[in-house]
Amino acid sequence: MRVSRRFSGIAESATLKMGRLAKELKAQGKPVVDFTLGEPDFDTPQHIKEAARRALDEGHTHYTQAAGIPELREEIASRLNEDYGLDVRADDVLVTPGAKHAIYEAFMAILDAGDAAILIEPAWVSYAAGVRLVGGEVVWTKRFADRREEVTYERLEKVFTPKAKILVINSPNNPVGYVLSKKELEEIAEFAKDKNLLVLSDEIYSKIIYEREHICFATLDGMTERTILVDGFSKTYAMTGWRVGYAVAPPEILNAMLKVQQHSVTCATSFAQFGALAALRDERSKESLKEMVAEFKRRRDLIVEGLQKLGLRCERPDGAFYVFVNVETAGMDGETFAEKALREFYVATTPGSAFGPSCGGYVRFSYATSTESIREGLQRLGRMLEGNA
Numbered sequence: 001m002r003v004s005r006r007f008s009g010i011a012e013s014a015t016l017k018m019g020r021l022a023k024e025l026k027a028q029g030k031p032v033v034d035f036t037l038g039e040p041d042f043d044t045p046q047h048i049k050e051a052a053r054r055a056l057d058e059g060h061t062h063y064t065q066a067a068g069i070p071e072l073r074e075e076i077a078s079r080l081n082e083d084y085g086l087d088v089r090a091d092d093v094l095v096t097p098g099a100k101h102a103i104y105e106a107f108m109a110i111l112d113a114g115d116a117a118i119l120i121e122p123a124w125v126s127y128a129a130g131v132r133l134v135g136g137e138v139v140w141t142k143r144f145a146d147r148r149e150e151v152t153y154e155r156l157e158k159v160f161t162p163k164a165k166i167l168v169i170n171s172p173n174n175p176v177g178y179v180l181s182k183k184e185l186e187e188i189a190e191f192a193k194d195k196n197l198l199v200l201s202d203e204i205y206s207k208i209i210y211e212r213e214h215i216c217f218a219t220l221d222g223m224t225e226r227t228i229l230v231d232g233f234s235k236t237y238a239m240t241g242w243r244v245g246y247a248v249a250p251p252e253i254l255n256a257m258l259k260v261q262q263h264s265v266t267c268a269t270s271f272a273q274f275g276a277l278a279a280l281r282d283e284r285s286k287e288s289l290k291e292m293v294a295e296f297k298r299r300r301d302l303i304v305e306g307l308q309k310l311g312l313r314c315e316r317p318d319g320a321f322y323v324f325v326n327v328e329t330a331g332m333d334g335e336t337f338a339e340k341a342l343r344e345f346y347v348a349t350t351p352g353s354a355f356g357p358s359c360g361g362y363v364r365f366s367y368a369t370s371t372e373s374i375r376e377g378l379q380r381l382g383r384m385l386e387g388n389a
């Protein structure tokens with residue numbers, strides 16, 4: 001038996017793999033400090049859980065319309081219009097089982113075998129895997145602000161190939177936590193227009209932002225008709241296990257994505273969609289979100305300061321809950337650092353190599369973990385680096 005060629009070069013998701021190793025060590029009773037988590041460590045707010053329970057009691061236990069329950073599609077559209085001044089209708093919204101599936105559906109809808117997607121590294125691990133799973137090719141460009149490499153028209157032009165059909169952006173970014181500036185977004189928009197590209201804008205961390213303002217890419221001049229906007233409930237409302245996300249895209253693309261959804265998963269889980277509806281409609285969600293973001297901000301300050309004191313270089317994240325740390329000053333590449341930290345000091349991180357071909361000197365820390373764990377993890381890393389000096 002042999003799996004299809006599609007899987008050549010597709011490894012187990014590095015973030016999930018390190019999380020799994022950390023869990024295995026924990027199960028053996030090791031005192032693991034886990035910086036691999038890609039999800040808020042907060043519980044889903046009670047009123048959201050109650051709404052889902054109510055939906056179960058009321059019999060919402062069957063398939064829904066493949067594109068999602070109409071109330072949720074309407075609510076998502078009006079929220080986007082309110083927040084960003086867009087002109088989205090319910091029909092433009094596809095509710096998906098998580099943003100991840102929306103992204104996969106978009107690649108399926110857009111890329112033929114041999115077509116290319118432009119990714120900006122460091123990039124979340126599942127973009128490249130998704131592109132390759134549908135037979136596409138990845139073209140990389142970079143954005144390392146610590147190396148003064150921001151996104152410009154010129155830099156995009158350098159990697160452009162006529163095979164490129166789509167460019168993926170992710171702001172606030174996983175794993176760096178940067179927020180793309182207005183100027184960068186404008187250059188991306190100009191480039192997309194000139195090269196006739198679609199832009200998949202993954203805005204899953206749009207509400208987890210500390211200093212800068214999030215700009216929705218679809219609001220840029222002429223971009224509504226070129227943008228596949230992806231967002232979801234996982235991060236904003238601590239609902240990762242519920243698997244509800246959504247996409248807004250031009251009709252032809254949205255229809256193709258809907259077909260992928262119809263033939264793969266049918267619809268997002270019925271009662272989870274009612275939970276998502278409560279997340280948007282109930283005013284209490286705003287308070288929970290505010291508290292969560294304030295806590296993440298405190299943790300960000302703690303971890304960034306701690307890592308810098310250890311002599312490690314990292315950009316101060318403006319959003320999301322990750323720090324991407326250059327560990328070359330410690331005389332190691334990211335894999336060696338992550339391996340040593342986990343095996344000898346029980347500190348779990350994700351090696352940077354998972355996030356792009358030039359990311360080998362980095363390690364990602366998620367600070368979606370308690371303040372005590374952050375302090376403990378930093379202390380252990382201090383001991384590791386002393387021993388290494």
Ligand SMILES: Cc1ncc(COP(=O)(O)O)c(C=O)c1O
Nearest residue numbers: 038098099100124174232234245
């Ligand atoms: C950048 C990015 N996009 C999408 C996702 C997936 O979100 P969801 O849980 O909605 O599938 C993640 C999760 O880690 C992410 O970091």
